[in-house]
Amino acid sequence: MTDHSNPPSLRFGIIGSAAGIAESHLKALTGLPGATIVGMADIAIERGAARARAVGCPFFADHRAMLDAVRPDVAVICAPHPLHAALAIDCLDAGAHVLVEKPLAVSVSEADAMIAAADRAGRLLAVCFQQRFRPVIEHARTLIESGAIGDIVRVLCVEPWFRTQFYYDSAAWRGTWRGEGGGVLMNQGPHPLDLLCHLTSSPAKVWGWVRTMGHTIECEDVAQALLEYPNGAPGYIYFSTVEAGSERRMEIVGDCGALVIVFDNLTIHRFAMPLSEYRTTVREMWSQPQVQTETFHLPSDIGEHGGHLGVYLDLVRAIAEGRRPRCDAREARMSLELSNAIIYSGVTGQPVTLPLDRQAYDALLDDLRAGRRRL
Secondary structure, three states: OOOOOOOEEEEEEOOOOOOOHHHHHHHHHOOOOOOOEEEOOOOHHHHHHHHHHHOOEEEEEOHOOOOHHHHHOOEOOOOOHHHHHHHHHHHHOOOEEEEEOOOOOOOHHHHHHHHHHHHHHHEEEEEHHHHHHOHHHHHHHHHOOOEEEEOOEEEEHHHHHOOOHHHHOOOOOOOOOOOOOOOOOOOOOOOHHHHHHHHHOOOOOEEEEEEEEOOOOOOEEEEEEEEOOOOOOOOEEEEEEOOOOOEEEEEEEEOEEEEEEEEEEEEEEEEEOHHHHHHHOOOOOOOOOOEEEEEEOOOOOOOOOOOOHHHHHHHHHHHHOOOOOOOOOHHHHHHHHHHHHHHHHHHHHEEOOOOOOOOHHHHHHHHHHHHHOOO
């Protein structure tokens, strides 16, 4: 039996060591028992080498040279997401497990290729969706899996992430089709989209709307979508870097109850009788079922549930136990496919039935990158 208090010792290599997000990974690895950083690689040589010197590990200007020289057990990819697919496949082919920063890739066809490479290599491919480990999300997931809210009736996800023009101007890749493959959906949207799919699974149909409303960028700074779940239930998504002053929130209404998540607060409304039963059996015109409400304040801590460390702890245990990690690429693909579907529907004006047509989306993305199509 695996000792969960003592994760196995593993050797890590970091690709994209010059990236700002690499600091979060280094901090997590510092707190991970038995972890050793054996190499770093980045094409930004000055910044990447300085970070490697600070850690005391070899630096490489080419990730392939790092893979050949140090043979890490796990490759951590912090490079920009248009590079994720090619880098991950190289690492998997070299025999390493892979943890890739969000989003998994730019297009769902790239995600398919990454997952196929992991399967061929017999290695794990995980995605850094650390918000799944927040206590408020874990408790919501437990309630849903226990049947506390029943079948989905309605879903809402509203996420304003205000950004200035200076934010977009600070790096040439921000808000571009070549540099990000999208705007708010590909940068701020991956975490909430992942949580939505993590808690409710994937919708069956999407009507998307994307616009550039308040910034001088190529991609969308506002996106919204109507969703239809397999059981016919509706959903609504709204993401924006234009809006400020409102709360980020998620609502999942079911036949037996409703969950509302606002930051670290989780409220559950339990219905005394399922809505479907109450509608058909109660002989009154204006009544509704009694509701029992309970609110939990579940802040994240700095241990296993805090930030990236939870992702790492789960990944190394998954390697030891021969199971999929909680942030497995197959699950992460759901939110990427939803993001692609919203963009495709928003640009073409047509609803999308999932699974998304991979070739059609890739062709659209090529047109957007080349300037043949615009928002």
